[in-house]
Amino acid sequence: MAKNNDTKKVVLTGGHAGSTAYVVIEEIRKQNKNWDLYWIGSKSSIEGAKVPPISSIYFPKYGIKTYGIIAGRLQRKFTLHTVPSLLKIPIGFIHAIYLLAKIKPDVVLSFGGFSAFPVVVVAGIFGIPVIIHEQTSVVGRANKYSATFSKRIAISRDTSARFFPKEKTLLTGNPTPYDIKSNLKNLPKIPAIFITGGQSGSVVINDAVESALPKLLKDFRVVHLTGIRQEDKFRHIWEKLDSKLKERYKVYGQVDFKKYSEIFNSSTLLISRAGANTVSKILVSKKPSILIPLPISYLNEQEKNAIYAKNFGLARVLLQDDLTPESLLDEVFYLIENWNEILDNVSKKETPDVHAAEKLVSLIEEELK
Template sequence: MNKYIHKVSVENRCKFCYADTMTRIILSGGGTLGSVSPLLALFEEMQEKIPHMKCVWVGTITGPEKKIAEGYGIEYKSIASGKFRRYFSIQNFLDILQILVGFFQSIFFIISFKPSLVLTAGGFVAVPLVWAAWILRVPIHIHQQDARVGLANKLMAPFATLITATFEKNVKYFKNKNVVVTGNPLRKDLACLDKTEAVDFFGFSENLPVLLVMGGGTGALVINKLIADSFDQLIEFCQIIHSTGEGKMIYLKKNSRYRAYEFLYHMGLSHAYAASDLVISRAGMSTLTELAMFAKPAIIIPIPYSHQEDNAREFENKNAARVLHQNDLTPEKFVKIIQESLQDKNLLKTFSENIGKMFPNDAAKKATEEIIKIIR
């Protein structure tokens, strides 16, 4: 009897110990959706590879990442955040106070949550969190997805345990650091669908090409205006799926060849990619990675004077997309380029083949393998 009681108590103790070894991970990024997609891709992969994992997303108070993270069942916590500008602004002084507040919020949260890892793909909201994690000796993983290293990642990189990168060229920016080139992680909730089914999903005809227009996670007013100003000409020769951005819906006259959405989620986005013959897009790396996965011919309009120009250049140099400069565009020129592109089947084929070769398909798997090595 005593042996039996001893055996049961040992089993109970082991169960308690096993529960106590929960792997807790903080994901951090936001403000815009640029840093969100690779984190979601890693979250999906880690769910499969790391048993008994609990994740919390640390983001901005008002950013769009909250709704998306909670849609994936990830608990969300907001902290104060500010931005370091490379030019003089009174807002810089106010933001320093916000960053200090965010730093102390991060200290208290890390102490209470006891994470095994802090994981970020950039964004200024993650900066005070990473600094706090380093002080408290929590391993830190930074993913560098863009061709140009942003200021937030530059501020966090000296404290990183592991850095993964999309491009080989990124390695030289992180001297004396553990840098692994993985490509850019891509979410698994995007599916390759049948084109006929996708065209029918939007109520379109198979006899006209489909143009997908996206302005990035928060939309692009300039691209929206181009569509509005060239609408009558465009619908003469194509059908349009338009992701305008939240709160940036444009109201055009009702037409059977035009479908507008503030944001395309999951299967809606998968249908849009499958239906489209050509995509108009900003040059955020998450969107470019999706275009590569679906091998979609694209015309890229990067945000001027930003890291997006570097991203676009990587694709242009490999003849994987056409790059247009926003400041040079007029509605007439825009329409002409789209019409010529849709009519040039050889060009579309070349872009499709080349963009499909831009990235490996197992970036999330490679990055997760590296993460598992550093989790304590």
């Protein structure tokens, strides 16, 4: 599938890794590479629901040619969506053949996820060089089975190395937005809490926050990324607050990458799931956080991500089974009371994520030579 012009075609693909891909895209553009960029990702961020992933909304605005792939996956439990999802698995491979034949890429960079898997397999069969990037502290299911079809495997944590062939694997770290700033500063008079369950939201976290909100707003400003499905509910809650508390509470359903970084940087502490990209932002910014791992993640990856951040010295890990409004408030006040000690302990620590995007762009460049 080689072309006879100087412009190279690079396909980036992934399930829920749009923010990671965006960081790599920024680095490619920063280096003024003569590459055409394409994104192949999920059609929906939630199985069986028409909730567009953030990549499909914002990548076209950034000039990235974006395609949603029809792809299925193996589900952890039987639901109404299990059979339709299984039937979409072979369709995903056919769709990947169509998209790659249309694009004719010179290299594919995959960030994992069920949407990326058929793209990687078809690219490998077609002889297109494939680089996969593992963001977690272990291994994602799609990346585990993609390794056979890849030429290079970039990992974010050395704990992932045991899951991949040694000769293909190297440690790069996890690309983190350049606009994520250091959190090493004095505790403000009214600290700001950023609460997020990811761009899709978390009903479990939102439920605990709803009950804890009156007490939180007495002492803190709160920015709440609810996810699109519960945005209206929390906007109604905001409308019922008195004027003083309204000023302290902001609700968003979904935000673009730059707005996310703006909210993240302006916050004092974070309450979140423990996705790999969130943990990377915490490490780079040195932001004290409360992490509530998704309990059904593959190989319990989110809990391991959270433990990594805890061992670094920045995170309190609150398991979902232990999550209540009271336990959430207890963890918030623990971080505030121990603020100076936490930041003093991590002030000189470094994370491999700082230069990860540069390393991934170098890997792409090597495959294009």
